[in-house]
Amino acid sequence: xxxxxxxxxxxxxxxxxxxxxxxxxxxxxxxxxxxxxxxxxxxxxxxxxxxxxxxxxxxxxxxxxxxxxxxxxxxxxxxxxxxxxxxxxxxxxxxxxxxxxxxxxxxxxxxxxxxxxxxxxxxxxxxxxxxxxxxxxxxxxxxxxxxxxxxxxxxxxxxx
Amino acid sequence: xxxxxxxxxxxxxxxxxxxxxxxxxxxxxxxxxxxxxxxxxxxxxxxxxxxxxxxxxxxxxxxxxxxxxxxxxxxxxxxxxxxxxxxxxxxxxxxxxxxxxxxxx
Numbered sequence: 356x357x358x359x360x361x362x363x364x365x366x367x368x369x370x371x372x373x374x375x376x377x378x379x380x381x382x383x384x385x386x387x388x389x390x391x392x393x394x395x396x397x398x399x400x401x402x403x404x405x406x407x408x409x410x411x412x413x414x415x416x417x418x419x420x421x422x423x424x425x426x427x428x429x430x431x432x433x434x435x436x437x438x439x440x441x442x443x444x445x446x447x448x449x450x451x452x453x454x455x456x457x458x459x460x461x462x463x464x465x466x467x468x469x470x471x472x473x474x475x476x477x478x479x480x481x482x483x484x485x486x487x488x489x490x491x492x493x494x495x496x497x498x499x500x501x502x503x504x505x506x507x508x509x510x511x512x513x514x515x
Numbered sequence: 516x517x518x519x520x521x522x523x524x525x526x527x528x529x530x531x532x533x534x535x536x537x538x539x540x541x542x543x544x545x546x547x548x549x550x551x552x553x554x555x556x557x558x559x560x561x562x563x564x565x566x567x568x569x570x571x572x573x574x575x576x577x578x579x580x581x582x583x584x585x586x587x588x589x590x591x592x593x594x595x596x597x598x599x600x601x602x603x604x605x606x607x608x609x610x611x612x613x614x615x616x617x618x619x620x
Binding site: 393465468 | 580581582583585591592593596600601602603604605606619620
């Protein structure tokens, strides 16, 4: 490769969302949406507690982790008090709304509209007793890890 | 800074092909810019987005992101990606002769 040639552009990403907290879900959504905005192909794979982001009954109730989250600069004992997680989640939601950052359900729906593929992890669905009916309609399928790798072929894989 | 000739006029663009001076843009340049982005024909719906991009840029000084386009241009996110498969905000900005919109969402 000549010294001055630019590296090839990323053309495809597969993003894994494995956490069920607010700060665990948003980064993967932002990266998927951003990838589509740049014209890249994007797939999202929801696994373990990340499944909550596409769970009909739970995706509106994803909370900020206030325990074991040193970035919050809040004592762990205080973060564990009843209601603290809810209050801080509301505070965060207000700040995000002011910046026009969509809520998780709205964001996931928008990402599906961009043409990104949404998939749920079979092992996690089995583990939590989650079926297709529990998930929002935008989820294309519940797939195995092998099927995920097939979908991800030829692109970058990002684990969040 | 590279220059390119569109519709008989020399214009300044950046490395990615975005106009550095939106004042140099003329409507008759759009079909050629669109073809470079893989869009063979500009429909009325394409034009609605392109004109909206220019209007937003002229009033706000920056082009809208896909989310803002979806909420305010009268064209849904789904349709925006059908019209501009390589990224609606980015592609429409290039065709509309305005800088690439900056914004993470």
